[in-house]
Amino acid sequence: MASAGSNPSLKMSADTTEDARPAPWQRAATGANLLSPEGNLGVTIFEEMTTLALSTGAINLGQGFPDEDGPAEIKAAARSAIASGANQYAPGKGVPALREAIASHQQRFYGLTPDPDTEVLVTTGATEAIAATLLAFIQPGDEVLTFEPFYDSYGAIIGMAGGKHVTAPLLAPDFLPDLEALESSFSSRTKIVLLNNPHNPTGAVFPEPVLARIVELAAKYGAIIVSDEVYEHLTFSVPHIPITSLPGAGERTITISSAGKTFSFTGWKIGWLTGPEHLVAAVRTVKQFLTYSSGTPFQSAIAVGLGLPDEFYTGIAATLGHKRDILAEGLRAAGFGVYNPSGTYFINVDTAPLGILDSVDLARRLPGLVGVAAIPVPVFCHPEGAERTRSLLRFAFCKKTDVLEEAAERLATLKDRL
Numbered sequence: 001m002a003s004a005g006s007n008p009s010l011k012m013s014a015d016t017t018e019d020a021r022p023a024p025w026q027r028a029a030t031g032a033n034l035l036s037p038e039g040n041l042g043v044t045i046f047e048e049m050t051t052l053a054l055s056t057g058a059i060n061l062g063q064g065f066p067d068e069d070g071p072a073e074i075k076a077a078a079r080s081a082i083a084s085g086a087n088q089y090a091p092g093k094g095v096p097a098l099r100e101a102i103a104s105h106q107q108r109f110y111g112l113t114p115d116p117d118t119e120v121l122v123t124t125g126a127t128e129a130i131a132a133t134l135l136a137f138i139q140p141g142d143e144v145l146t147f148e149p150f151y152d153s154y155g156a157i158i159g160m161a162g163g164k165h166v167t168a169p170l171l172a173p174d175f176l177p178d179l180e181a182l183e184s185s186f187s188s189r190t191k192i193v194l195l196n197n198p199h200n201p202t203g204a205v206f207p208e209p210v211l212a213r214i215v216e217l218a219a220k221y222g223a224i225i226v227s228d229e230v231y232e233h234l235t236f237s238v239p240h241i242p243i244t245s246l247p248g249a250g251e252r253t254i255t256i257s258s259a260g261k262t263f264s265f266t267g268w269k270i271g272w273l274t275g276p277e278h279l280v281a282a283v284r285t286v287k288q289f290l291t292y293s294s295g296t297p298f299q300s301a302i303a304v305g306l307g308l309p310d311e312f313y314t315g316i317a318a319t320l321g322h323k324r325d326i327l328a329e330g331l332r333a334a335g336f337g338v339y340n341p342s343g344t345y346f347i348n349v350d351t352a353p354l355g356i357l358d359s360v361d362l363a364r365r366l367p368g369l370v371g372v373a374a375i376p377v378p379v380f381c382h383p384e385g386a387e388r389t390r391s392l393l394r395f396a397f398c399k400k401t402d403v404l405e406e407a408a409e410r411l412a413t414l415k416d417r418l
């Protein structure tokens with residue numbers, strides 16, 4: 001990321017909101033060119049809030065990274081891979097052991113059988129998988145349909161690829177799309193429908209009828225389905241259904257996942273995608289000119305992680321579900337309206353019951369008011385969606401239990417400080 005430099009729109013103070021120019025994160029979220037005419041690159045809202053949390057000593061429930069490392073045996077596997085000399089370029093499509101482990105994982109959890117040689121591609125995090133996929137298939141003017149709110153990199157990459165970003169709203173309280181209205185978001189120019197399930201930032205987990213309707217419409221309009229499933233193992237008492245497992249989906253779907261979320265190694269940036277050979281080959285062509293390959297010893301270590309017993313996977317979901325409950329209770333006590341998530345490590349609240357209608361403004365004030373940082377949901381939206389989600393705020397609960405308890409206590413004082 002570039003530094004803020006002298007661009008006045010990058011200032012962190014309250015007067016940022018009075019600047020007539022869109023903030024850099026707003027440009028990124030709408031997929032506009034990130035390089036401004038002055039040559040400044042933008043900072044994201046995540047960076048802005050993390051900086052604010054650091055400067056105020058606030059508990060950072062903004063950016064979604066765990067504050068504890070993942071399993072010791074995976075770390076040991078990385079150390080041993082480094083010690084044994086796995087330190088040069090990995091093959092472009094990923095080390096064979098990891099590709100095989102990904103294929104076995106798909107078989108074990110979903111009964112899917114991707115060929116590790118031709119239908120699996122290891123990437124530098126899910127972020128590169130998303131970028132390489134969109135750059136592989138989008139021509140200028142093609143439409144990409146995402147649900148809104150949407151993960152911020154989608155808008156940015158669609159913009160870089162010259163695509164047109166179309167959105168379909170996810171509606172409170174369940175944050176699912178209106179299946180009757182969904183077809184109106186498709187057109188003959190829809191090249192990709194890009195979904196994120198389980199969904200960041202809302203925590204929604206799409207049930208089968210929603211997924212079936214997406215497949216039906218993608219087939220009708222000849223669109224490729226790209227499914228970002230990085231939170232596939234983080235669901236609470238509801239099953240995760242990969243859209244590719246539905247009838248008619250397999251031949252047109254690329255599924256993306258990441259070790260960062262499942263194993264709490266977000267800094268390793270090991271991601272992957274699976275899909276039919278003709279789609280994966282196109283993405284591989286682009287990927288070789290992005291990073292070519294990365295993280296050789298970490299790839300070997302994640303192969304070990306994917307082989308962990310079922311108890312590991314049920315354990316992470318149960319632990320996280322408990323953390324969700326701690327934070328949800330604190331947020332309710334603070335007076336927010338709480339939307340309980342079915343998946344991911346994010347929880348959304350409505351600030352309106354506290355008499356606050358602008359969550360962007362509250363997010364900027366919250367660290368100073370009570371020492372907790374969060375992310376406003378409108379930053380995951382285009383202007384119309386931002387209006388619809390104006391009073392929503394997202395908190396991450398992938399933190400130690402005592403940190404969440406402390407955050408809940410601090411938030412409980414909010415009413416008295418407003």
Ligand SMILES: Cc1ncc(COP(=O)(O)O)c(C=O)c1O
Pocket residue numbers: 064124125126127128151196200228230257258259260266269270271
């Ligand atoms: C929905 C979604 N997709 C992709 C990513 C990025 O994953 P990675 O860190 O593996 O690049 C994230 C990270 O927050 C995410 O929330």
